[in-house]
Amino acid sequence: MDDEQIGAITVGAPPQQYQRIVIAEYYPQWSRRFEQAAERIRAALGAKVLQLDHVGSTSVPGLPAKPLIDINLVVGDTTDEDAYVPPLEAIGYELRIREPDWYEHRLLRGYDPPVNLHVFSRNCEEVERMLRLRDWLRTHDDDRELYQRTKRALAAKEWKYVQNYADAKSEVVQRILARALAG
Numbered sequence: 001m002d003d004e005q006i007g008a009i010t011v012g013a014p015p016q017q018y019q020r021i022v023i024a025e026y027y028p029q030w031s032r033r034f035e036q037a038a039e040r041i042r043a044a045l046g047a048k049v050l051q052l053d054h055v056g057s058t059s060v061p062g063l064p065a066k067p068l069i070d071i072n073l074v075v076g077d078t079t080d081e082d083a084y085v086p087p088l089e090a091i092g093y094e095l096r097i098r099e100p101d102w103y104e105h106r107l108l109r110g111y112d113p114p115v116n117l118h119v120f121s122r123n124c125e126e127v128e129r130m131l132r133l134r135d136w137l138r139t140h141d142d143d144r145e146l147y148q149r150t151k152r153a154l155a156a157k158e159w160k161y162v163q164n165y166a167d168a169k170s171e172v173v174q175r176i177l178a179r180a181l182a183g
Contacts, residue, residue, distance in 0.1 A: 021155035030058040033113040136180035
């Protein structure tokens with residue numbers, strides 16, 4: 001994404017530039033950190049939580065990752081931000097991204113523990129793809145190794161935005177996901 005695209009989806013202050021991408025060795029407590037965050041999210045939103053999943057690299061045992069817990073939250077309608085953003089803000093989350101052109105995705109950032117909370121609407125096909133990728137990487141050492149090598153090589157480069165690093169992984173992620181969906 002270029003500056004204009006990043007600016008169009010960012011809520012609040014612009015994202016930091018030229019941050020070093022840190023890939024940490026797998027940390028078994030990441031699953032516990034997910035549970036802690038999930039408990040707080042469920043307490044804040046109650047029945048508005050239709051689904052809550054630990055996704056991303058920290059959800060795959062043995063896979064090095066940025067030490068940031070990715071969580072998918074499914075709500076009835078992401079565009080009804082008044083239904084879920086204020087209760088999440090009350091527990092320390094901050095709305096950072098609004099992507100109307102990508103499944104009406106919202107991203108809130110939490111800090112205790114560090115969380116990227118991805119919010120999708122009910123029946124969003126991207127949620128299933130993310131879970132299939134996670135589950136595939138948990139059970140396929142060859143693709144987990146491929147993804148690990150790719151992440152480390154890309155993290156060693158300089159990126160203007162962390163999103164540029166994430167985008168650079170897309171080709172490998174799509175190849176792995178194609179195998180996961182076919183398998």
